[in-house]
Amino acid sequence: MQDKLSLMIPGPTPVxxxxxxxMARHPIGHRSAEFQTIVARTTEQLQWLHQTKNNVLVLAGSGTAAMEAGIINVLSKGDRVLCGDNGKFGERWVKVAQAYGLDVQVIKAEWGQPLNPEDFREALEADGAKQIKAVIITHSETSTGVINDLESINKHVKAHAEALIIVDAVTSLGATDVPIDQWGLDVVCSGSQKGYMIPPGLGFVAMGDRAWAAHKTSNLPKFYLDLGKYRKSAADNSNPFTPAINLYFALEAALEMMQTEGLEAIFKRHHRHRHATTAAMQAIGLPLYAAAGCGSPAITAVAPQGIDAELIRKVVKKRFNILLAGGQDHLKGHVFRIGHLGFVCDRDILCAVAAIEAALQELDAAPNPMGAGVAAAAAALQSV
Amino acid sequence: MQDKLSLMIPGPTPVxxxxxxxMARHPIGHRSAEFQTIVARTTEQLQWLHQTKNNVLVLAGSGTAAMEAGIINVLSKGDRVLCGDNGKFGERWVKVAQAYGLDVQVIKAEWGQPLNPEDFREALEADGAKQIKAVIITHSETSTGVINDLESINKHVKAHAEALIIVDAVTSLGATDVPIDQWGLDVVCSGSQKGYMIPPGLGFVAMGDRAWAAHKTSNLPKFYLDLGKYRKSAADNSNPFTPAINLYFALEAALEMMQTEGLEAIFKRHHRHRHATTAAMQAIGLPLYAAAGCGSPAITAVAPQGIDAELIRKVVKKRFNILLAGGQDHLKGHVFRIGHLGFVCDRDILCAVAAIEAALQELDAAPNPMGAGVAAAAAALQSV
Structure with a gap:
């Protein structure tokens, strides 16, 4: 059946x-007063979503463009940085930092485990000469479904007092609390096809005062991703380069919906969906991949034993038109991932759980009793 | 009146x-077989449009991202390059090249004049040591409405035999003949909101074999714009980073329309519109800004004497809901620009000319006789 796909992946999320x-409006001129009004409106909306008075700059580009911008605008060649790496997107941070010749100290955790804030504390406390210029981490690690303890790591960064904190919030922003100003987060990067409920093509970078001070001396080469140009244009509610106009239309509409729902309600919904999804998988007897207590509010990774994860995913797709995400890299076949990020309601969760149970039944691996997952999900959805 | 805007600017163009x-379809997963089919299809379509068997890579980003990618993927720090500069986008090439520490020799022409191919010949012939690594030029200079003689400049580059040619074809591709393989153009950059007839948000880079050879040794730092990653993914009909999925839907639909019309017919239409627009402006008595014989098939810049160009533009917008482009930088108030690029038909040209005449009449500067512009445009549209 055509056009009946349900997206339960960590991006693109349902729109x-x-x-x-x-988004299907005819474009307008990006140097017009009408477009300036849209930029002004979305800027306010983005500041609301980011809980910040700082600039939140909009790039035509993917989340990776925002991540790269987050590094190259505040650092200089040879700068020493700590990079957290406990999954594919942590790895990406390391690769970006290395591509620009930074002196990268990688702080690792096993895939499925969270980064250990103590590792950061030790490295930062050992740096008496204050040579660490930035701590770079992924908040919600999409590849493993682990949420890292940003608040604790950030406290150690603040105790160091010299290093900036640079955060990939691609799958946490709009799913859980990321109070940028309250926590003093210096650089926060995100992308449109996630909690924002719009298609891919926009990247976002929130930059605080300390980040802008670092921008002044940053010597890494940049042009398209030079956020100084974006800040200058933003003062006139404009963009330095032609913006993705129709995605701005989408952004304005989506953020209006988010404001109507309210931040607290949005976070509560994501936490409820994490709770329901994890409870259902446990009731079915499917092990969770993320360590206990570290599940991301955006995505739940499931590691079936004795049955190919890709097979479950394929049956769910083929029979019920629900797209789950597969495992990445060495997790392929070992893990499937249920996205519950963005425009997802309780029905979607219940339905995904039911479809997974049905697929297991078709694969002669039905839970005992059949329906245990739906029962657990329904109870969890009701309780929170 | 709402939603009745007619875009006659050089981008965004009408969609x-x-x-x-x-574009308003619900997104699908970008790692799905269905999306691979779209990538495969659009790749073929793009090769058709670019008249090349080379890779044509698609970036989530604006035309400037494509330009920057065109430089940083084939050059190394300190490389000597010749940069043509006869307008705002030539200037941008210079700025990008300088941002990455290239040794830039600027070959200038006055705004409104074309680059002189002889200047390139001389500089290239003087380079007996073959130290010039690239010649970087703008084909259609959007700020002035001048088309540069790419074919002649390229011949001098080919005679040099060492330098690559890197071309900004942002407002020439899909408007006039740019036979990449036949001419041996190494790197050609463009953007979606132009001849492609889709909204902004995609950049395109066509790379030939010599450019890929240079990519191997290029040492400029890059990650998001590293085209090697895009080429590798393109081999699997995929993308290294989340693509702008809905703009791909738009791309596929627009390129299908272009294929139905046919390349020759598209070029002929743009040339007819240039001819009609310039003939009309001359009949009205409004001087053209571009030197004779150098008008771009994408855009005509007009330099009214004794009357503020912005005033004409404003009346045309206010009274007739047609958006013309203003002058950029020092040309503001001195020039207005009529875009005739992309999804533009004869009616649009006739209508824009009539609206300009009406605006002049309202401003007590009616052409003599009134209607001279429409008459000239109509005759020109009929003759080609």
């Missing part, structure tokens, strides 16, 4: 109809 | 309804 229709 | 509707 509301009114956002799709906003 | 066909079927392209807008294609």
């Amino acid at each position: 509301p109809e009114r956002v799709l229709l906003a | 066909p309804e079927r392209v807008l509707l294609a």
Whole structure:
């Protein structure tokens, strides 16, 4: 059956109809007063979502462009940085930092485990000469479904007082609390096809005062991703280069919906969905991949034993038109991932759980009793 | 009146309804077989449009991202390059090259004049040691409405035999003949909101074999814009980073329309519109800004005497809902620009000319006789 796909992956996430229709408007001139009004409005909306008075700059580009911008605008060649790495997106941070010739000290945790804040504390306390210029971490590690303890790591960064904190919040922003100003997060990067409920193509970078001070002396080469140009244009509600106009239309519509729902309600919904999804998988007897207590509110990774994870995913797709995410890199076949990020309601969760149970039954691996997952999900959805 | 805007600027250009509707589809997973089919299809279509068997890589980003990628993927720090500069986008090439520490020799022409191919010949012939690594030029200079003689400049580059040619074809591709393989153009950059008839947000880079050879030794830092990653993924009909999925839907639909029209017919239409627009402006008595014989098929810049160009532009916008482009930088107030690029038909040209005449009449500067512009445009549209 055509056009009946349900996206339960960590991006692209489902897009509301009114956002799709906003995007289908005919473009307008990006140097017009009408577009300036949209930039002004979305800037306010983005500051609301980011809980910040700082600039939140919009790039035509993917989340990786935002991550790269987050590094190259505040650091200089040879700068010493700590990079957290407990999954594919932590690895990506390391690769970006190395591509620009930074002196990278990698702080690792096993895939499925969270980064250990103590590792950061030790490295930062050992740096009496204050040579560490930045601590770079992934908040929600999409590849493993682990949420890292940003708040604790950030406290150690603040105790160091010299290093900036640079955060990949691609799958945490709009899913859980990331109070940028309250915590003093210096650089926060995200992408549109996630909690924002719009298609891919926009990257976002929130930059605080200390980050802008570092921008002044940063010597890494940049042009398209030079956020100084974006800040200058933003002062006129404009963009230095032609913006992705129709994605701005979508952004405005989606953020309006988010403001109507309210930040607290959005976070509560994501936490409820994490709770329901994890409870259901445990009731079915499917082990969770993320360590206990570290599950991301955006995505739950499941590691079936004795049955190919890809097979479950394929049956769910083929029979019920629900797209789950597979495992990445060495997790392929070992893990499937259920996205519950963005425009996802309780029905979607219940439905995904039911489809997974049905797929297991088809694969002669039905839970005992059949329906245990739906029962657990329903109870969890009701309780929170 | 709302939503009745007619875009006659050099980007964003008008978008066909079927392209807008294609873009409003719900996103699909970018790692799915269905999306691979779209990548395979658009790759073929892009090769058709670019008249090349080379890779044509698609970036989530604006035309400037494509330009920057065009430089940083084939050059190394300190490389000597010749950069043509006869307008705002030539200037941008210089700025990008300088941002990455290239040794830039600027070959200038006055705004409104074309680059002189002889200047390139002389500089290239003087380089007996073959130290010039690239010649970087703008084909259609959007700020002035001048088209540069790419074919002649390229011949001098080919005679040099060492230098690559890197071309900004942002407003020439899809408007006039740019036979990449036949001419041996090494790197050609463009953007979606132009001849492609889709909204902004995609950049394109066509890379030939010599450019890929240079990529191997290029040492400029890059990650998001590293085209090697895109080439590797393209071999699997995929993308290294989350692509702008909905703009791909639009791309596929727009390129299908272009293939139906045919390359020759598209070029002929743009040339006819240039001819009609310039003939009309001359009949009205409004001087053209570009030197005779050098008008771009994408855009005509007009330099009214004794009347503020912005005033004409504002009346045309306010009274007739047609958006013309203003002058950039020092040309503001001195020049207005009529875009005739992309999804533009004869009616649009006739209508823009009539609106300009009407605006002049409202400003007590009616052409003599009134209607001279429409008459000239109509005759020109009929003759080609």
